[in-house]
Structure formats: structure tokens, C-alpha cells
Amino acid sequence: MSSQMVVYVPNLTPTLWATLRDLYKSDTSSRLLVEMESPELEEMFEDGEYNPIERFYTLVDDEDTNGNSGNPDIAWVDYSEPGDLLSDTEMIIGRQGLDSARIQIAVLGIQPLSHHLWRNEESPERIIGVRPVFREEGLVNLEVVDALSSGQSLYNEFISHLQELRAPFSTVWLDVPGGASFRCRSAIENEAWSLLRTASANPSWINRLTAEVLGREDGIFEEVFARDPEVSWLELTELAQATYGDGRFRPNHDAYPQSSSDFWTLLTTSPDAPTVPETYLRRPEKVLIVGTPHLASAWKDRLYAASQGKTKTIAWEIWDIGSINEEGLKAIREQGPFDLALEVLLGPPDERQQVLDLIVPMLEKNAQVWVHTLNLPATITVQPVPETYTAVGFGGLPPFGESLVVELTRPRNSSPTDLSKAMGVAIGLGLQPIQVADEPGGISARIFALMVNTAAWLLHEHVIQSSADVDTVLKRAFGMNQGPFRMTDEIGLDVVEAVMLGLQANIGGERYRFCPTLTLRIEAGELGRVTEKGFYLP
Known part of the structure; x- marks a missing residue:
């Protein structure tokens, strides 16, 4: 490679060009050769802050006055937008820039690199795929794909x-597509979108809870709104087409709102507090939490913190109905009666109902x-x-x-007032129902x-x-x-399994098929912190 890296950038979209410009702006060892035809790119090029950048229309094989070859070492080619941009490039400057480059970098969108190579009858020998990932702050990642073996030396280069x-x-x-x-x-x-149709919750609550799951300030709907709902829908549709009917990526047509609707404004409004x-409104004095150890422990800590230590919480940690013995049952009874019981056993319906049979005699008259x-x-x-209890x-x-x-959810066979009573107790505990x-x-x-299941499929299918x-x-x-796997170590992989199998x-549907990689981990006892074995444990 020449003493100075020569990078050829033909006809990128303004966003991608701005991204490359920022990447190379402090790199004095690279010389950018830029081909532009749009007013936006012309305006960007006039910004002298990002020199050295050279504009050219003819690539030469001779060395320039600095001893650098005119042939580019790297050529960035845009495949991220629909259409055949290579053909557009051919019409402007022919194949000189691309064919003379040592490495061609294909900037990908939804379609995989193999799709474009087949479509354009390109040879994969010198082509590496790159899929840029953007957030509001700009470029956050480049997913580099050596999809069709461009050669290890060029890839490493x-x-x-x-x-x-x-x-x-x-x-x-x-x-893979996307x-x-x-x-x-x-x-x-x-x-x-599915929850928007079925969860009976304010859209802004769904938005807020996705933000809490992801551990960030903006929810998924805010992200869609910032990117443009129509573009987001087109991308989801293109992914569904590119995956040839894979049910995991089939968009929910019924729930997705029209871009012309003011519903998008409603999505990002602050959720209202429930009227109770x-x-x-009351704060329970004594709460029993019974079930799977890491769930019982987590909810005990949260209720204690939410109530500022004013509510006594007892955690009865059991793995299944078989782990209950008479001595332990007697010890729990002696701490009652309780005016609120939380059941958190990850088990089949019959075992969970047997646990409830044991709990009911320990409750106060008006308990929940x-x-x-x-x-x-x-x-x-x-x-x-x-029926005398609120359930x-x-x-x-x-x-x-x-x-x-x-x-909180209202069972179909419960009284209409049960949910309001439960919300009153939740508020009394310092929670937000x-x-x-x-x-x-x-x-x-x-x-x-x-999120965890989809991430696991990336491992199972050897994407990463x-x-x-x-x-x-x-x-x-x-x-x-x-990341999702580190979070899973804290929460418990058995929790993820319970949700996916329940869904x-x-x-039903391909979207909820539990990844076999996770099943093997569960069989090996790799549940996370609770078993001291997981993705990052020991």
C-alpha cells in the first residue's frame, strides 16, 4: 500500500458522506478522493475544516507530485439505499475508481452483501461489507462483514x-438481512406494536417501559418518531421480505399507525397516573412473597425500598412445591397473618395453585x-x-x-373493583401501578x-x-x-424461558420460539447469579 492511504468516496448519500468525513477529518495519513453530484455534498465539500480532501473526476495511474499513486487503496460504495448505485456511478465516471481500488467497502442496508454481489455480478475477492449503525448522536457502530471471503490479509488490513x-x-x-x-x-x-394493540395500556407507558428495559431515556416509539415512522415501517417491511417469510421478523400491520395520524404525538406524551x-389507598403492614428465590428476593428488596422500610416483607424462597417442608411452612405461618401475598413461583399451573392453597389460610380477612x-x-x-379476597x-x-x-392485570373472573383496590395498595407501598x-x-x-431471545439467535445462527x-x-x-446477556445474569435465564414459553x-407464532442455545444453558444450570453460572459467571 502507498505511503499515504488513498480513499475513494463515490456518490454516497449525504448522511454517509458526513459520517466518513468525520471519521477521516483527523487522519492526516489518508487522502480522500471525492466524487459528488448533489448540492448537499457540494456544500459539505466547501467546508475547508476537513482538509485534506481532493475532488477529482479522472483517476490516473501515474504517481502524483507527492509520490502517491492515484489508484485508491480503499473505495467506499453505497448499497444502503434501494436501487443500483453502482450503475449510477458507472454513468458518471465509469469503473476506474472501483476496479482500481485494492479493497471495496460495500456500505449495506437491509439486504446482505451476497444479494448485491449476485445482482451486479460482482466478484467477492476484494469486497468487504460494512453496515453502519446510527443513533441520535451519530455513528455508534460499524458491523464489518467478511461475508464471502475477501481474503484474510485484506480483511485484516x-x-x-x-x-x-x-x-x-x-x-x-x-x-444476514438487516x-x-x-x-x-x-x-x-x-x-x-403488538403490545400497543393488545396490552390495554397507554402508548406512552409502553414507550416508557421499553426505555426502562433498555436502560436509557428514550423509548422505542420515541426512536421511531425521531427516525421518521414511514421510513421505519419501510425498513421493517423490507426486512420481512429479505428474510423470506421468517415469522420472527413479520411486522404487525394491524397495530402500526399511519404516519399522517397525530397518534405519534400521543405516543410521547407523559402517562397519566391512575385514578383510585x-x-x-392503604399501605399493607405485612407482605409475604413466596416463590422462585431470585424473584422473591428481588421483590422483597424493592417493596422494602419503595415503602421506605415501613412495610415488613417476608420472602419464602422455594424452587418448587417439592421443596416445601413442614418445618419451613410452620415458620412462615408463625409470622402471619399477612395482608398482601405475592406469588412469584416459576412453575406449572398446578404447582402454583398448590402454593396458593397453602398461602390463603395465612391471610388477613381483607387481604390481597x-x-x-x-x-x-x-x-x-x-x-x-x-372470592372474598382481592386477586x-x-x-x-x-x-x-x-x-x-x-x-397489574385484572383476571376475567375477578370483581371490577379488585384492580382499583390493588392499585390503591400499590400506591400505598410507594409503587406506580x-x-x-x-x-x-x-x-x-x-x-x-x-430482546434476549433475539440476541441468542445471533449466537445460535453464528452471526456473532x-x-x-x-x-x-x-x-x-x-x-x-x-448488554442483554449481562442483564440476564442478574435477572435469571429461567425468567426469560418462562416468558417465552408462556407466549x-x-x-403462538414463530416470534416466540425459544432459542435452543438458551435451552442448553438452562439444562446446564446456567441461570445467572442465582446459580453462580451464566454468560459471565463464574
Whole structure:
């Protein structure tokens, strides 16, 4: 390669050109050869701050006055927009710039590199695919694809070039439609639209809860709104077409609102607090939390913090009905009676109902029973609870960060006032209740489980080689503090399994098929912190 890197940039869109301009602006070892035809690019080129940049129309084989070859070392070619941009380039300057480059960098959109190579009858020997990932702050990642074996030496050469530019990049080993980041984003976005239709929740609540799951300030709907809803819908549709009917990426046509509607404004408005009769507002004195150890422990800590230590919380940690012994049962009874019981057992319906049979005799006369809805609608689980008690479902996923939101559901066989009474108790505990539909997972758990499951498919299908690399890619793409697999170690992989199997059994569809890679981890006892084995443990 010449002493000075020569980079050829033909006819990129303004966004991509601005991105490359910023990448190369402090790199004095590269010389940009720019081909432009749009007024926007002309205006960008006039900005002298980003020199040295040379504008040219004819590439020469002779060396220039500085001893540098006119033939480019790298040529960036834009495939990210619909249409054959290579043909456009041919009409302007012919094939000289592309054919003479040592490495061609294909900037990809939804379609994989193989699609474009087949369409344009290109040879893969010198072509490397790159899929840029943008957020509001600009470029956050480059997914680099060596899809069709451009040659290890050229690939390593380009990686070294990116390192010199200090560009954020990740290696993607299998070039699939949409790339790693967009596949996960499409899964979350599609699920958000499904929840919009079925969850019976204010759209702004769905937006807020997706933000809490992702650990950032803006929710998924805000991101769509910022990017342009119509563009987002076209991208989802193109991904569905490119994946040839894969049900995991089929967009929800019924739930997606029209871009002309003022509904987009409603999505980002602040959610209203529920209206609860003052007579229902009360703080329980003693709460029993019974079920799977890491869920019981997490909710005990959250209720204690939310109530500022004013409510006594007892966690009865059991893995299944078989782990209950008479001595432990007696010890719990002696601490009663309780005026609120939370059931958080990750088990089949019959075991959960047996646990409720044991809980009911320990309750006060006007007590409430909240059953988690991670894998079952509350309507099924609460059947053993007598009608004299208030029985509702709640989102049993441990709260994210400092969130005080609790998702409550009304079972079909409950009194109309039960939900209001439960909301009054939630407010008394210092929580922020919202009503959602009686379906597995609620809102937060469904979004979280879909994200983890989709990330796991990236591993299972060898798109990305390691769980740490998946976390890095998705942290950059979503602006997360932690990647999905590190979060799973804290929450528990069995929680993800419960939600996905519950959705598959109660709703169905390819979207909810549990990834086999996660099944193997569960069989090996790699649940996360609770078993001290997980993605990052030990």
C-alpha cells in the first residue's frame, strides 16, 4: 500500500458522506478522493475544516507530485439505499475508481452483501461489507462483514485501518438481512406494536417501559418518531421480505399507525397516573412473597425500598412445591397473618395453585393476592383464591434500575373493583401501578425476553461469535448501559424461558420460539447469579 492511504468516496448519500468525513477529518495519513453530484455534498465539500480532501473526476495511474499513486487503496460504495448505485456511478465516471481500488467497502442496508454481489455480478475477492449503525448522536457502530471471503490479509488490513481511524466497529461473521443490530431492534419494535394493540395500556407507558428495559431515556416509539415512522415501517417491511417469510421478523400491520395520524404525538406524551378512590389507598403492614428465590428476593428488596422500610416483607424462597417442608411452612405461618401475598413461583399451573392453597389460610380477612403473569395469565392462576379476597395479576419481572412501576392485570373472573383496590395498595407501598392486559409477560417482561431471545439467535445462527460481542453490538445500537446477556445474569435465564414459553403456549407464532442455545444453558444450570453460572459467571 502507498505511503499515504488513498480513499475513494463515490456518490454516497449525504448522511454517509458526513459520517466518513468525520471519521477521516483527523487522519492526516489518508487522502480522500471525492466524487459528488448533489448540492448537499457540494456544500459539505466547501467546508475547508476537513482538509485534506481532493475532488477529482479522472483517476490516473501515474504517481502524483507527492509520490502517491492515484489508484485508491480503499473505495467506499453505497448499497444502503434501494436501487443500483453502482450503475449510477458507472454513468458518471465509469469503473476506474472501483476496479482500481485494492479493497471495496460495500456500505449495506437491509439486504446482505451476497444479494448485491449476485445482482451486479460482482466478484467477492476484494469486497468487504460494512453496515453502519446510527443513533441520535451519530455513528455508534460499524458491523464489518467478511461475508464471502475477501481474503484474510485484506480483511485484516481494513480492520487495522478502522483502528487507526478510531472508528467504532464490531465483527459480524455471517451476513444476514438487516445485520445484528437491526434484527434485534425490529424484534423489539414489532413487539411494541403488538403490545400497543393488545396490552390495554397507554402508548406512552409502553414507550416508557421499553426505555426502562433498555436502560436509557428514550423509548422505542420515541426512536421511531425521531427516525421518521414511514421510513421505519419501510425498513421493517423490507426486512420481512429479505428474510423470506421468517415469522420472527413479520411486522404487525394491524397495530402500526399511519404516519399522517397525530397518534405519534400521543405516543410521547407523559402517562397519566391512575385514578383510585381514596378509600382504596392503604399501605399493607405485612407482605409475604413466596416463590422462585431470585424473584422473591428481588421483590422483597424493592417493596422494602419503595415503602421506605415501613412495610415488613417476608420472602419464602422455594424452587418448587417439592421443596416445601413442614418445618419451613410452620415458620412462615408463625409470622402471619399477612395482608398482601405475592406469588412469584416459576412453575406449572398446578404447582402454583398448590402454593396458593397453602398461602390463603395465612391471610388477613381483607387481604390481597397478587400472582405473577410471567408465564400464565392471572385468570388461570388465581382460581384457588376465594372470592372474598382481592386477586390480581402483576408483572413479576424484577424492576429495572430504580423503577417503581408495577404492571397489574385484572383476571376475567375477578370483581371490577379488585384492580382499583390493588392499585390503591400499590400506591400505598410507594409503587406506580398501571393496568395491562392479562397476557403472559405484561409489557416489560415481554420486551426484555424478546430482546434476549433475539440476541441468542445471533449466537445460535453464528452471526456473532460470542455473548460478549453480542452485548457490545447491542449496547452501542440501543445506547444501553448493560448488554442483554449481562442483564440476564442478574435477572435469571429461567425468567426469560418462562416468558417465552408462556407466549408460545398462549399466543403462538414463530416470534416466540425459544432459542435452543438458551435451552442448553438452562439444562446446564446456567441461570445467572442465582446459580453462580451464566454468560459471565463464574
